[in-house]
Amino acid sequence: MTSLIIPNDGTSANVSPTLVLGYEASLESKNVVHDIIGGGIGVTLIRPRPRSGTLALFFTEESAAFAAVELHKRETSFTLSDTDRPVVGMRYIVDGSVGIRLTDDRKRWEVSIDFQEVEA
Numbered sequence: 001m002t003s004l005i006i007p008n009d010g011t012s013a014n015v016s017p018t019l020v021l022g023y024e025a026s027l028e029s030k031n032v033v034h035d036i037i038g039g040g041i042g043v044t045l046i047r048p049r050p051r052s053g054t055l056a057l058f059f060t061e062e063s064a065a066f067a068a069v070e071l072h073k074r075e076t077s078f079t080l081s082d083t084d085r086p087v088v089g090m091r092y093i094v095d096g097s098v099g100i101r102l103t104d105d106r107k108r109w110e111v112s113i114d115f116q117e118v119e120a
Helices: 062-071
Strands: 003-007 019-026 032-035 041-044 052-059 078-082 090-102 109-117
Touching: 003 062, 019 109, 052 062, 062 090, 062 109
Parallel strands: none
Antiparallel strands: 003 078, 019 052, 032 041, 052 109, 078 090, 090 109
């Protein structure tokens, strides 16, 4: 699997995790349901927001994991591409936390990123 994260700020910086360890996303409905006097409901249908959730990235090298954290401090959007799972590819912004943790075997690193997909 080849994953690549590129910041959309015109620089040549990028990060390539060993693995996209986790991907959890959801769409938030924006539909509005109105109660109608005398009974019944009215519905206003609105397109949902783009997906949001959490990416979990796995790194075998400490320096690459910390580079991923540093990369996500930038005031820009990012593009994720993945050759094995193209469906996870997207342009996103950080929306929440960026975390890093040492795995239980104390040899590898995981970086988590709360994201909001944005339109290109």
